Amino acid sequence: MDMSHPVKLPLSLESLPHRQVATVAAIDWAHLSTPEARRLRELGFDEGVGIEVLHRASLGRGPIACRIGRMTVALRRAVAGAIFVSPVTH
Amino acid sequence: MTTATPLVALVGNPNAGKSALFNALTGARQKVGNYPGVTVERHSGRLALPDGRVVDLVDLPGAYSLDPSSPDERVTRDVVTGTQTGERLPDALVVVVDASNLDNHLRFTLQLIALGLPVVVALNMFDLAERDGLTLDPKKLSEELGVPVVPTVAVRRRGLEELKTLLGGIVDADAAIRLRPSNHAIGEDIVTLQRRARKIATAATVAEAPARRWGHAFDSVALHPVFGLVLLFVILFAMFQAVFFAGAAPADAIAAGFDWISGRVKDVMPDSVLRSLITDGMIAGVGAVVKFLPQILIMFFFILVLEASGYMVRAAFLMDRVMASVGLSGRAFIPLLSSFACAVPGIMSTRTIEDEKDRLTTILVAPLMTCSARLPVYTLVIGALIPNIKVLPFVGLQGLVMLGLYIMGVVGAFVVALVLRRTVTKGESSGFMMEMPKYQMPRLRDLAIGLWSRAEAFLKRAGTTIAFTTIVLWALLSFPKPPEGSPVSPVNYSVAGRIANAIEPAFRPIGFNRDIVLALIPAMAAREVAVAALGTVYAIDSASDQDEAKMAQTLHARWSLPTALAFLMWFVFAPQCISTIAVTRRETNGWTWPAFMVGYLFALAYIAAGAVYWAAIGLGL
């Protein structure tokens, strides 16, 4: 395996580690319903915006709470799975 | 040219502080109405400008953009574009933005400014921005936006005078003929607008400390998978304790008050049909409903506090998983829970559910939650016919049956929600996606105004629809009068008695006798009326303790156990409550959904009662 060119797997918001600061890399709009997509845009989800997972409800498959810009937003995991992020490394 | 008072609309994102600003500007001089054809409340009031002119102020529903995704947002768009029926085009807009969240709020502001109406921006929550370590430059923001900007703190009444002065400057009395608003920014792509908004926000921000995690520490507990649920449970426990215990005494006092009025009327009026109409019809009927006011207000007090403090969205967050399993959203949790006290406040509080179909489903299943009016009926029948034995140490059979009835209601609601979501209220769910507001100390003044408007809405309904229906029921039970010396009792001789005779065969298969059918007719007004109605049918008069015992004996002697169980099942499902039907009509704007609700609930009640009756017979009970 060539380690100098690691395959960059797209990381979704759903699997972003807790409290890891990231930016929105891409949003898979095709995987979202029209109302979901619109709401997401209205809440300020856009490429390049800072994002971080703050809380996850129930150990199972409950919604997650994330910080987007200066706001805290709750969304379901299915939606979080359509949001791809790139972690900010210091 | 019109000389009408100028109209100014408050508009902005949800949670920008529009209502707080509206309350601060208009005080008690406000009216709550409804926009025609939709269940969107219209809050309006009057405001005196510093120059002495008076303007009408309306508080528009919060919206994220001019592209509406709920009935509320549609009203907002239609008002600001002058296309809403029942509202004229505003002469000016006060755009309210959350200073601590400019990025997001400025996008809608840009859309609104582009409409071309005179605009002043209230840079609200200036205190929270400072708390978050943001230093903003209102002058710079004003330059960037091209409209006047004034920092405000609605809840501390800061910046109000300046806002009014600026408003005086843009409300032009002679501008009766003005161009229709232009629509060009509505078409502008939301992403482009958002980027422009972010640029402006950055330009107006002088200094920015990294967002201080105010409230995040608390959220670590409030949203915790275990501690969060414990906290939620404790809050709900306190709420129900308050509703049932603190609410009981004032409810009794109100009932006593209505009895007293009724007694006075009986003192001064000779016995006549008119007196009976006033006392047994009107006073008793309205009293039976108004009696619930204290409990409803206590319930609403909690709901308003939970909502204003920002906790409500957290509760929805915790419960979303469970609610999603039956096709509802976390937002349905609190309304359904409130329905355990009374479906009326429960249904009224579904307004916080954005998705129309989610909301409708929640309204339709709310009556399945075991409300407090069922308790007297359950208590009477269980006490009379279920043996008072222990099935396990500390576990009595009576208590177990009572618990079973509660569980039956919840399971019923979940199953019905699942079925409805796949049939009549089918549709793409907009899911659960919402801003979690910052924690706030609720303001007493806003709570008082909120409670008052609920009380008013409830009493108005009690005074109109409910009074009317109880009078009709009274008439059915009172006429015609039996001839002098007839052995038939007045109730049996009345129209209701005859209706009972006619429909009794339909109820025989589910084990109901004619007495039960007759008692169910007046109990259409409210479930607990069934207790008094059974008393009337069995000719037991007032409801003293001794008579209650007598009543239990009577039931024990006349009802079989299968009949009693069928009767209990009936009360789990049947829509025996006029207030609920009336509030459903109001909240769904028409008779279609209340009719559907009544239909499916009666059908369920009939099937469930029948099934239990025959199962019990089969088991040889």
Ligand SMILES: Nc1nc2c(ncn2[C@@H]2O[C@H](COP(=O)(O)OP(=O)(O)O)[C@@H](O)[C@H]2O)c(=O)[nH]1
């Ligand atoms: N600290 C602070 N809180 C505010 C201010 N304005 C409103 N609030 C609070 O913010 C919350 C949302 O306000 P509300 O008026 O209901 O927002 P609306 O959705 O725009 O009508 C309420 O708890 C208000 O008490 C403000 O200027 N400063």
Ligand SMILES: [Mg+2]
């Ligand atoms: Mg409001």
